[in-house]
Amino acid sequence: MKGIVFSEFIELVEDKFGIEIADTIIEKSNLPNQGAYTQVGTYDHKEMLTLVTHLSKETGIEVPVLVQAFGEHLLDRFTQMYPQFFTEVNSCFAFLDTIENKVHVEVKKLYPDAELPTFDSSIHSDSHMELLYQSKRPFSALAYGLILGSAKYYGEQISVEMEDMSTDNQTRVCFQLRKEAVNTLE
Ligand code: HEM
Known part of the structure; x- marks a missing residue:
């Protein structure tokens, strides 16, 4: 997993829970790099799972x-870092x-060693979309947060x-997205 994801995560933990908690979870996670991530570096995605598990223990x-909230935050950061992806569609x-x-x-062009999931998408109607997430890594909760963050960005309800279709821990998950009808009589 790319360092950019780790540094965004640690910044969020510092912001929401304080530097002490951030330091504690880094220490308890016993990481090979002591929590020093560079944006372009690549690290074992299991380190993220370890950090989140310790954050869960510390915060209850x-x-x-936690992962979903991180996804929402990450989407917000992506809108600032890569605005063109968001403004090209409405x-x-x-x-x-x-x-x-x-x-x-x-x-993938920017980071050739990025480990990405695949998404099969089907827009069934103006109000119903299906997204099938598949990955070798169990980050469907992150996808969930990124989807919620996207809806928020476009101001849509x-x-x-989420339906887990996998036998091995959320690596194949189907998302059904339903847009709430806008009351035009108001
Ligand atoms: C401008 C928008 C986006 C950018 C720039 C972006 C970029 C990235 C990057 C850099 C990674 C890390 C790859 C690695 O660590 O090796 C990643 C992973 C991921 N992305 Fe995106 N992404 C975007 C939008 C989304 C959205 C909207 C979703 C969900 C529908 C999504 C789902 C995921 C998931 C779940 C992963 C974790 C890896 C995995 O599950 O295997 N991304 N993305």
């Missing part, structure tokens, strides 16, 4: 809730439809249902 907040479904064939393709 469940791991998926709805949440249209944006999510570009992840597989555009956004992550560009990410979207409910997201």
Whole structure:
């Protein structure tokens, strides 16, 4: 996993829970690099799972809730770092439809060793989209947060249902996205 993801995570922990908690989880995670990540470096994704597990122990907040919140934050950061991906399309479904064939393709050009998931997307109607997440890594909760962050960015009310289709810990997960009807009579 790229260092940029780790540095964003540690910054978020420092902001929300304080530097002491950030230091504690880094120490307890017993990391080979003591928590010093460079943006372009590549690190074992298991280090992220270890950090989140320790954060969960320190804060009493469940791991998926923390990972999802991180996804929402990361999306917000991506809107600042890569605004062009967001301004080229004008709805949440249209944006999510570009992840597989555009956004992550560009990410791969930028970081050839990036480990990315795949997304099969189907827009069934203006109000219903399906996204199938598949990865060798169990980061569907991160995808969930990134999807919620995208809906927020476009100012849309979207409910997201998650169905685990895998037998090995959330590596194949189907998301059903439903856009809430806008009351035009108001
Ligand atoms: C402009 C928007 C986006 C950018 C720039 C971006 C970039 C990245 C980068 C740099 C990584 C790390 C790769 C690595 O560590 O090797 C990543 C991983 C990931 N991305 Fe994206 N991404 C974007 C949007 C999204 C969205 C909207 C979703 C969800 C629908 C998504 C789902 C994921 C997931 C789940 C991973 C973790 C790796 C895995 O599950 O295997 N990304 N992305």
